[in-house]
Amino acid sequence: MQQSSTFSFKEILSHTSSLQSVFEQGIEINTRDATGQTLLISATLKNDYALVQALLExxxxxxxxxxxxxxxxxxxxxxxxxxxxxxxxxxxxxxAVNQQDSRGSTALMLAAALGLCRIVSLILPPFFRHREEKP
Structure with missing residues (x-):
């Protein structure tokens, strides 16, 4: 993973949402920008569904x-x-639906704390799927 303090994905994505354009700038897939965000996080925050799909591939x-x-x-x-x-x-x-942030909260815990019932209902099936996969 590459860390850089010289650029922001938010700035880059304000000019392009082409994954090819991002890679042409020499940015690796798991790079963090100056704010500590990954390209996947930045695409998610920008609500760029097509870019999120392309990144997942x-x-x-x-x-x-x-x-x-x-x-x-x-x-x-x-x-x-x-x-x-x-x-x-x-x-x-x-x-990893059970991954914790720096305060020890998982996505499910955050959604429940915010009262996001619809999101809790979306997270629960993958939560149980991941629990069943563990030995």
Missing amino acids: QAGIDVNLPDSHGRTALMYAMSSPHLPILEELLGDNRI
Whole structure:
């Protein structure tokens, strides 16, 4: 994973949402920007469904890579005004629904604390799927 203090994905994505354009700038898939965000987190915050889909198709992407606050794309997707990104992330078997942020909260805990019942209902099936997969 590459860390950079010289650019912001928010700034880059304000000019393009083409994954090819981002990669042409020499940015690696799991790079963090100056704010500690990954490209997947930034695309999620921008609510760019097509870019999130394209990123999830990339080999080597760490879908659970947190930002500097320990928050993942899944955690940020809960605040998205549209559910498709959240549903797309939850449908990816690599998503760790039990991953904790720097305060020890999981996506399910955050959604429950915020009273986001619809989101809790979306997180629960993957939560139980991941629990059943553990030995």
